[in-house]
Amino acid sequence: MIPKVNLPADARLDTLAVREGLPATPWGENSEALFLTSSFVHPDAATAARRFANEEEAFVYSRFGNPTTMMMERRLAAMEGTEACIGTSSGMAAIMITLMALLKSGDHVICSQSVFGSTIKLIQSEFGKFGVQSSFVSQTDPAAWAAAVQPNTKLLFAETPSNPLTEVCDIAALADIAHRAGALLVVDNCFCSPALQQPIKFGADLIIHSGTKYLDGQGRVIAGAVCGSTELIEGKFVPVMRSAGMSLSPFNAWVVLKGLETLGIRMRAQSASALALAQWLETVPGIDRVYHPGLASHPQHALAMTQQSGQGGAVVSFIVKGGREGAWAMIDGTRICSITANLGDTKTTITHPSSTSHGRLTETQRLAAGVVQGLVRVAVGLEDLDDLKADLVRGLQAE
Numbered sequence: 001m002i003p004k005v006n007l008p009a010d011a012r013l014d015t016l017a018v019r020e021g022l023p024a025t026p027w028g029e030n031s032e033a034l035f036l037t038s039s040f041v042h043p044d045a046a047t048a049a050r051r052f053a054n055e056e057e058a059f060v061y062s063r064f065g066n067p068t069t070m071m072m073e074r075r076l077a078a079m080e081g082t083e084a085c086i087g088t089s090s091g092m093a094a095i096m097i098t099l100m101a102l103l104k105s106g107d108h109v110i111c112s113q114s115v116f117g118s119t120i121k122l123i124q125s126e127f128g129k130f131g132v133q134s135s136f137v138s139q140t141d142p143a144a145w146a147a148a149v150q151p152n153t154k155l156l157f158a159e160t161p162s163n164p165l166t167e168v169c170d171i172a173a174l175a176d177i178a179h180r181a182g183a184l185l186v187v188d189n190c191f192c193s194p195a196l197q198q199p200i201k202f203g204a205d206l207i208i209h210s211g212t213k214y215l216d217g218q219g220r221v222i223a224g225a226v227c228g229s230t231e232l233i234e235g236k237f238v239p240v241m242r243s244a245g246m247s248l249s250p251f252n253a254w255v256v257l258k259g260l261e262t263l264g265i266r267m268r269a270q271s272a273s274a275l276a277l278a279q280w281l282e283t284v285p286g287i288d289r290v291y292h293p294g295l296a297s298h299p300q301h302a303l304a305m306t307q308q309s310g311q312g313g314a315v316v317s318f319i320v321k322g323g324r325e326g327a328w329a330m331i332d333g334t335r336i337c338s339i340t341a342n343l344g345d346t347k348t349t350i351t352h353p354s355s356t357s358h359g360r361l362t363e364t365q366r367l368a369a370g371v372v373q374g375l376v377r378v379a380v381g382l383e384d385l386d387d388l389k390a391d392l393v394r395g396l397q398a399e
């Protein structure tokens with residue numbers, strides 16, 4: 001039996017973020033240890049046999065169990081309010097293990113048409129090859145999801161808020177549709193993280209994370225995780241991990257583990273800066289439209305405030321004049337923002353979604369997702385807000 005940390009049962013998110021994990025080793029280290037070991041040693045052959053047969057809980061091999069990875073999993077599960085979590089080598093690996101664990105040939109998935117581009121490719125092309133059917137529907141219209149349900153529907157897949165337009169879907173409404181169809185609801189919680197949104201509270205069954213984003217929070221590693229019930233994680237996901245091996249490296253798990261300690265404080269600060277920037281952008285001449293869930297002008301503002309602890313998140317998108325050329329000139333005119341499609345960093349990033357994150361989609365798919373050529377996305381970091389405003393002004397003047 002692997003012991004637990006002795007925490008009060010009512011410990012809150014910011015406390016869990018710093019304290020949940022595994023008890024310290026006999027050396028009494030205060031910062032969590034990094035266990036860089038591929039395998040674990042057993043006291044004798046009989047114990048080894050029991051551990052391999054899952055009759056005794058212990059660490060065996062880091063492809064499917066490592067103390068540092070387990071600390072990250074326990075901490076993230078506690079923060080999401082789920083029983084269990086499994087770390088994966090990337091956010092995409094988290095989605096892949098979910099599809100592998102829950103689907104077979106002939107099954108049907110309903111997915112928002114506004115999810116991460118690689119998620120659409122993975123479901124439609126890669127799993128389509130193995131006979132998994134899929135329908136892509138409106139992010140914001142639960143009736144469209146209900147209408148897409150088929151007798152073989154096993155999974156509903158949502159991401160909220162979406163990238164880059166921050167469209168919000170109604171998690172409780174989708175959970176209801178999924179459960180009435182005997183299916184499960186999976187929510188990609190990348191953009192809010194558990195610091196702002198806990199999808200399990202609204203009825204989601206599984207929560208996907210790209211640890212690469214806000215969980216690490218400083219743009220250092222690629223990592224992922226799936227959170228859910230012990231029944232699903234232990235019963236369906238761990239066996240796939242054991243045979244398929246999309247494992248999270250202990251080093252990357254340690255970086256995410258330490259990143260989680262500052263998640264709450266970072267998310268609140270970056271979200272507040274993003275809202276201030278969005279409100280200011282709405283007053284800047286030459287900007288056609290600004291997208292941020294914290295704006296009163298956002299079409300799902302009220303729903304977002306309910307689901308996201310009253311906060312909009314750190315991503316702001318806006319449409320500049322002049323299409324692709326206008327957007328590229330604006331991006332190239334900035335000096336502080338990093339030109340990269342990544343997000344969830346303390347460094348503010350700026351990107352042109354239609355030629356980067358959404359570049360592999362067809363123009364029709366892009367327009368269905370609302371990703372026009374003039375759209376620019378900023379993922380706000382921790383720089384001084386006035387310096388960021390000045391940087392965007394520099395960009396707009398170059399446009």
Ligand SMILES: *Cc1c(COP(=O)(O)O)cnc(C)c1O
Pocket residue numbers: 090091092093116159163188190191209210211212213222223224
């Ligand atoms: C980045 C991202 C992913 C994929 O995560 P990786 O760690 O890059 O594999 C999945 N979903 C969303 C919403 C993302 O932003």
